[in-house]
Amino acid sequence: MTTRILIAGGGYVGLYTALRLQRRLRRGEAEVTVVNPENYMVYRPLLPEVASGTLEPRHAVVPLRAVLRGSRFIAGRLTGIDTERKVASVAPTAGPWLELDYDELVIGLGATSKLAPVPGLAETGIGFNSLAEAAHLRDHVLRQLEIASATTDTELRKRALTFVFVxxxxxxxxxxxxxxxxxIDVLAGYPELDAGEMRWVLVEAMDRILTTVSRELADRAMTELTGRGIDIRLGTQLESVEEGELRLSDGSKFFADTLVWVAGTRPQTVVGELGLPVDGRGRLVVDQAMRVEGHPGIWAAGDCAGVPDPETGRVSPPTAQHAVRQAEQLGDNLVATLRGEWPRPFRYRSRGEFVTLGKNKAVGEAFGREFDGALAWTLRRGYYATQIPTWNRTIRVLGDWLVGMPFGHDVVNFGSREEPRGAFEEAAGRSRVG
Incomplete structure (x- = not known):
């Protein structure tokens, strides 16, 4: 009987595991099914450029149906598993719930924002973990500039031009x-505003930013940011945000209409409801080959799993580089298991790190060398353009970047897309009145 492989999640782990299986499986050796709420995978390293408008949102995603033609795709969410019957429960986007039989199950459900118990945060904060959030944040910032340029109220103007990232x-x-x-780039279109009026604040609870990269690289990034006037508060926490007033643990308080919460992630809630072993951070406990502890036939990787690094003894960091390599190794391990071979442990050493800091601005380290400025920015873009799956997407991303290089940022605010029926409903209301 053909082996049934079910992959829950269509992010890095789900997509790259399925791609690996498509390349390595023999015809009829296994049936692969991928379940994900959206029919696309978000290439998260590109979200900051979606937010700044230098990349078209559609080009930062990979259409799952288009690239996984050798797999079955179901738009839905994993809601539970019966490990004894080897059945997964799935809530599809539309229609009745499904029960999917599996022989091998891969869990790559990723992570979601980890909110702290800060008064007012849930009602006020903006996340940055999805394509929709990145596009919304760009529109939001442009809307704040419009508010500030149109008002004569000094306090309202100051509040609109204060942007806080935690x-x-x-x-x-x-x-x-x-x-x-x-x-700053679009201020030429707002003669009423001055760059000095804007206040950008980065709040970090640790004693340094970028704790997953070398201190030297983090220090260079911090020097660049502070040199541009960004106020970085280290060893500081957000204590409350009520009625627009933010209070920080260093005693400062001020009003702001923009609060972006990027203070960590946690596994999806359903991960802890599957009856599988999890660690203190809610990640699935797996061995070095990414098999879930005590559950043969169930595998996990990415942000929802604590994949051990055999060299350091610690859990692998939650980076795109590691997730992609874990997925590829997981795919190889599945093929090995099907053919009666032993799966191999995951081993990977980072090839380097790059941090984008705006147009023509970045810092990075690779091949034992450090880079900054336009060179680091170019190397980062070149790397990610070649890593995004399919040449179709690579060409689209490169096209966006090449077309945008000679020009400034666009000031168009598509905030109306958040209420796409607004104009129609307004017209309908007027018709009823008339």
Whole structure:
């Protein structure tokens, strides 16, 4: 009987595992099914550039149906598993719930924002973990510039031009850098505003930003950001945000209409509801070959799993580089298991790190060398353009970048897409009145 492989999640782990299986499986050797709520995978390293408008949102995603033609795709969410019957419960986007039989199950459900118990955060904060959030944040920043340029109220203007990001990891640093760069660039279209009126604040609880890269690289990024006027508060936490007033643990308080929460992630809630072993951070406990402890036939990788690094003894960092390599090794391990061979442990040493800080601005280290400025920016873009699956997407991303290089950022705010029926409903209301 043909082996049934079910992959829950269509992010890095799901996509790259399925791609590996498509390349390595013999005809009829296994049936692969991928379940994911959206029919695309978001290439997360490109989200900061989606937020700054230097990349078209559609080009930062990979259409799953188009690239996984050798697999069955179901738009839906994993809701539970019966490990004894080897059946997974799935809630599809539409229609009745499904029960899918499996012989091998891969869990790559990724992570979601990890919110702290800060009063007002859930009602006020903006996340930065999805394509929709990145596009929304760009529109939001441009809308704040419109508000500030149109008002004569000094306090309202100051509040609109204050942008606070909580979390100094990769996402927080790249997001604040790209958006501040965009905001300054578009000010030529706002003669009523001055760059000195804008206030950009990065709040980080640790004693340094970018804790997953070398201190030297983190220090260079911090020097660049502070040199551009970004206020970095180290060893500081957000204590509350109520009625627009932010209070920080260093005693400062001020009003702001923009609060971006990028202070870490956690596994999806369903991961802890599957009846599988998890660690103190809610990640699935797996061995070096990415097999879930005590459950033969179930595998996990990426942000929802604590994949051990045999060289350091610690859990592999939650980076795109590691997730992709874990997925490829997981795919090889599945093929090996099907053919009666032993799976291999995951081993990977980072090839380097790059941090984008805006247009023509970045810092990085690779091949034992350090880079900054336009060279680091170019190397980073070249790397990610070649890593995104399919030449179709690579060409689209490169096209966006090449077309945008000679020009400034676009000031168009598509905030109306958040209420696409607004104009129609307004017209309908007028018709009823008439």
């Amino acid at each position: 979390g100094g990891g990769y996402t927080g640093v790249e997001a604040i850098a790209e958006l501040q760069d965009m905001a």
